[in-house]
Amino acid sequence: MRLGDIFSLRRFGAIIGKEFVQMRRDRITFAMMIAIPIMQMIVFGFAINSDPKHLPTVILAADHSVFSRSIITAMRNSGYFQIIRTVASEAEADLLIEEGDVQFVVTIPEGFSRRLVRGERPALLLTADATDPSATSNALAAFRLLAEAALTRDLEGPLRHLRRNAPPLNMIVHARFNPEGIAKYNIVPGLMGVVLTMTLVIITALAITRERERGTMENLLSTPVKPMEVMFGKIVPYVIVGYVQMGVILLAGRFLFHVPMMGNLALLLVVSLLFIAANLGVGLTFSTLARNQLQAVQMAFFFFLPSILLSGFMFPFRGMPLWAQRIGEMLPLTHYLRIVRGIVLKGNGFLQILPNLWPIGVFLVVALFIGLTRYHRTLD
C-alpha cells in the first residue's frame, strides 16, 4: 500500500483550497474573523475590577524581630494576604513571582528592627506581580496602612517617641511587570486567548456541521478522500485564521495601546499553536455532537462562557472561590492567559511557561481523542 493510499497530499490540498474559496465567499464570517478581535479589544479596554483576597505571599526576612512578626500578623489579619511561607533567598522569591506562584513578596531587610529603634526609618519592601492591576491594587492600598498601624502598637514605653515622627518606616512598593498598573496591559494580551477561543471553536464546529447539514459530507465520503484528510484539510485553514487574528491583536496592542513586548515573539507564536489546536479539537468534538449549525454555535458558547468568566480574563483568578478556580484550571484559556501575560509582560522564557504548557497539551490530546473517535462513529 502506497503512502498516497493512506494520506494523499493532493486530496488534502484540494480540501484546503476549497475551504479558502468558501471562506472568501462567506463575506460576513470572514469580516467577523477580523472584526471580532478589534471590537473586543475596544470593549474590554475598560478595566474590570474586583476585590480579590487571600493573595499568596511569601516573606523574605533577613531580620526576625517582634516588629517583623507584627507586620506579618497584621498582613494576615487584613485578609488580603495569605502568607504561604518564608523563603531563603531573593532568587527563590523572584522565581516564584515570575512563574506566577505568588502575588507578593515582602522583603524585610537586615537590621530592620535595629534601625527602626534608632529612628532611622528603615525600608520595608513589598514586591507585587502587578500584571493584573485589579488583582493587586486593593491589597497594595491596604498594605501601606496596616504596616504603619501594626508598628505603632509595638512602639511602647521608651520607643514611644518614634510615633511622633512621621511614619517610622519607609515603605517601598515595587509593582513589577506593569508598574503603572495599566489595565490594558493585562487585558490586551489576554484578549488574544479569548478571541482565539471564541472564533476557532465556533468556526470549526460550524465547518464540519455545515458539511453534514447541507448533505455535502455524504458526497465527500463517497469519494476516495480519507477522514483524516478531510479533518486536517478543514483544520489547517483555521489555524492560519487563528494566526491572522493573533497578528491583528498584537499589532493593535503595540500601536493602539502601546503594550510592551518583553519576551520572545517567536516563542509566543510557537506555543500558541498548541492552544489553537486545543480549541480546534474542542470545535471538532462539538461538530460531531451537534446535529445542526445552531446546536454547534450553542455548544461553542457553552464552552466559551466558563472560559471567559473563570479563566482569569474577566475576574482576577485568585479572587474566585476555590471551586471556580478548580474548573478554571481545566480550561486551556486559563493556562494560555498565564503564558501570554508571562511572555508579553514578564518576558518569560520556555522553562517559566512550561507549568502552564503541559495542561494545554493534556487538554488537546483528550479533545482530539474524543473528536476523532466520535468522528469515525458518525460515518456509520
Added chain:
Amino acid sequence: MAEETPVIDVQDITKSFNGKTVVNKLSLRVSPGEIYGFLGPNGSGKTTFIRMLCGLLRPDSGSGVCLGFDIQKEAEKIKPLVGYMSQRFSLYEDLSVLENLSFMGRIYGLQNLKSLVHDSIERMGLARFANQLAGTLSGGWKQRLALTACLLHQPRLLLLDEPTAGVDPKARRDFWDDIYRLSEQGVTSLISTHYMDEAERCHRLAYLSYGNLLTAGTADEVIATAGLTSWLVSGDNVHLLAARLKAIEGVEQVVPFGNTLHVSGHDAEKLEQGLHPFMDKDFHWQKTNANLEEVFISLMQDREVQ
C-alpha cells in the same frame, strides 16, 4: 468471460439501525452495462442499500462483490470506480460550477484536470454556467452538475439515488439520454426512482418494501409474476362508478387514468364475476395487461395485509 462477470453480486445484505432492520437479507446481481431500476415506497431501504454499495455504510452481515472487490473489506478500492449521486444536491452551493468540478477532480486525483473539466462542462451543456455559484442553479441544472461531477472520473458503476426528483420533463429526458449513452459504453447504472415511466425505461427492476426484495426482473417479468388481472373501463361519467366498484369482492384496485378506470385483482374469476353486473352498454369493458403501477401498489397492499 470477464465482461460478463456481474458488476454487483451481493448476497443476504442486512443492515439495521438501533435494532430496526432497514435492509433485510437482500441479494442482487447486476450485469455490466445494465440500467437497473430500484423501486419501493419511502423508507423501504433503497438509499441505505445504495449507501452500502458505495462504502458510506458497512453492512451488518452478508457478503458480495462490487466491481470485483469485496464490499465488506475493500470499500476503499470500490470508491474510485463508483459515481454516487445522493438524493439531495450535495455539491457546494457556495462554489461555482467550475470550482465544484475542479474540487471533485482533485479529490479523485485526476490528471489533466483543466482540460478534463472544460470538456465535461462543454459536453454536458454547462458552459454558460461555468462561473455561476452552484446554489443559484435551477433544480434541473443542479442535477446536471451533480451528474457531471460523478462522471468526471469515468466510473464503471453509477449509483444514482432518486436523481430525477423535482426535475422537469425535459431535463429528465436529457438525463435518461445520458444514462443510455453511458450504458452503451458499458457503464452500469443502479437508479432508484418513484416514477413509473422511468421504471419502464430500466432494463431490469427490483422492488423493495420494508427492506425486503419483493420482486425482481424485467418489467414484463415483474408484471407477469404479479398475476394481476386488469380491466379497462371507459364511457361517460365513468368516475361515478369507481366508489361502487371498490366495494365489490375480488376488486383490489380501482385507479382512474384520465377518462378511464383500471380495475384489477389477483383472482381473475372472482373479479369477472363481481364486475359482470356492471358490464352493460353504458360502459366499454376491455381486458388488459396490468401496468407497473398497479403491480407495485398491489405489492405494497399485500405487504400491509401481512
